[in-house]
Amino acid sequence: MIPAVMQAELKSIWGDRVLFNEPMERHTSMGVGGSADALIFPQTLRDLREVIDFMRSREVPYLPLGNGTNLIVRDGGYRGVIISLERMNGFRFRDEERNAFMITAEAGFDLAELVKKAAEASLAGVEFLAGIPGTLGGAIRMNAGAYGHEISEIVRTIYLVNGKADLVTLGRGDLRFRYRGLDLPSGSVIAGADLELRRDSEKDIRRRMEGILEQRKRKHPLGIRSAGSIFKNPPGMPAGRIIEETGLKGMRIGGAQISEMHGNFIVNLGTARAADILSVMETVRKKVLEAKGILLEPEVEVVGEAE
Numbered sequence: 146m147i148p149a150v151m152q153a154e155l156k157s158i159w160g161d162r163v164l165f166n167e168p169m170e171r172h173t174s175m176g177v178g179g180s181a182d183a184l185i186f187p188q189t190l191r192d193l194r195e196v197i198d199f200m201r202s203r204e205v206p207y208l209p210l211g212n213g214t215n216l217i218v219r220d221g222g223y224r225g226v227i228i229s230l231e232r233m234n235g236f237r238f239r240d241e242e243r244n245a246f247m248i249t250a251e252a253g254f255d256l257a258e259l260v261k262k263a264a265e266a267s268l269a270g271v272e273f274l275a276g277i278p279g280t281l282g283g284a285i286r287m288n289a290g291a292y293g294h295e296i297s298e299i300v301r302t303i304y305l306v307n308g309k310a311d312l313v314t315l316g317r318g319d320l321r322f323r324y325r326g327l328d329l330p331s332g333s334v335i336a337g338a339d340l341e342l343r344r345d346s347e348k349d350i351r352r353r354m355e356g357i358l359e360q361r362k363r364k365h366p367l368g369i370r371s372a373g374s375i376f377k378n379p380p381g382m383p384a385g386r387i388i389e390e391t392g393l394k395g396m397r398i399g400g401a402q403i404s405e406m407h408g409n410f411i412v413n414l415g416t417a418r419a420a421d422i423l424s425v426m427e428t429v430r431k432k433v434l435e436a437k438g439i440l441l442e443p444e445v446e447v448v449g450e451a452e
């Protein structure tokens with residue numbers, strides 16, 4: 146818990162941009178999770194540096210949050226401060242540089258909006274992100290990808306606030322992306338990034354985008370709470386197929402169920418708690434290991450304390 150004195154201090158600095166004991170089920174696509182001691186909404190880079198400096202000097206743990214679409218907070222909540230980037234959502238087109246077209250956006254910028262703006266400007270390269278419901282910062286941290294592409298391919302620069310609250314600029318050569326991840330120094334938060342796109346016809350871009358959205362509609366359980374793919378795909382076969390072949394589709398614990406439509410989605414039927422989802426994940430891992438000798442690795446990030 147954050148001591149009352151510190152709460153008062155945070156309130157006096159952040160006013161209505163800080164919430165205390167905020168249920169994280171309201172801020173994650175899974176719709177589960179206990180309360181965070183505090184949830185803060187910086188609006189500018191300066192705010193973000195101030196928050197991090199404050200937390201560092203008082204040794205309070207903190208965690209960045211985008212749209213919460215790849216995050217499960219356990220039922221006991223998060224002891225510390227969650228920093229929502231949702232209000233840091235600036236965006237601009239940059240001048241052409243050496244035949245590349247650049248977009249600079251803040252971490253809280255919505256991927257759907259990014260895909261839309263790029264298409265309107267006849268800029269290609271982000272169509273594969275269509276239908277991924279995250280923010281730019283979350284997508285970079287997770288190295289989000291689909292349909293044969295990953296965001297690492299188009300990230301040219303990252304603006305990072307490190308654990309000492311300094312702004313650091315990292316170029317492509319400094320970035321260690323891996324499958325569904327980017328190694329960041331501990332305590333750092335992505336504030337924004339430059340993306341490198343290329344010119345193409347708007348018609349072709351829209352055709353590709355719509356093709357992807359169509360496939361997602363056909364294959365994924367949309368319109369029900371989930372966190373997208375729960376497990377990473379091991380080499381050779383998609384996790385969804387492995388889970389399906391193990392006969393686990395439709396398996397249910399409490400309010401959490403392996404989607405009938407896609408084996409790698411766990412859906413919240415409405416009453417799920419984080420513990421139900423984690424139990425489904427554990428059961429899947431155990432059964433898949435027994436049946437196939439494959440240990441599935443979670444793709445989704447799990448934080449906080451059990452109840």
Ligand SMILES: Cc1cc2nc3c(=O)[nH]c(=O)nc-3n(C[C@H](O)[C@H](O)[C@H](O)COP(=O)(O)OP(=O)(O)OC[C@H]3O[C@@H](n4cnc5c(N)ncnc54)[C@H](O)[C@@H]3O)c2cc1C
Pocket residue numbers: 174208209210211212213214215216230252276277278279280281282283284285286287288289290291333334335336365367371372373374446
């Ligand atoms: C229906 C559905 C479909 C999906 N499809 C895909 C898909 O095709 N491909 C795919 O890769 N993912 C997919 N996802 C998962 C998710 O949308 C992506 O991982 C997305 O990039 C997460 O972004 P976010 O802003 O929601 O991040 P969050 O869930 O808020 O955060 C995820 C992690 O990143 C960290 N983080 C967030 N913002 C920052 C920041 N600014 N700086 C540093 N760390 C940060 C968080 O602390 C957390 O550890 C899907 C999810 C859903 C619900």
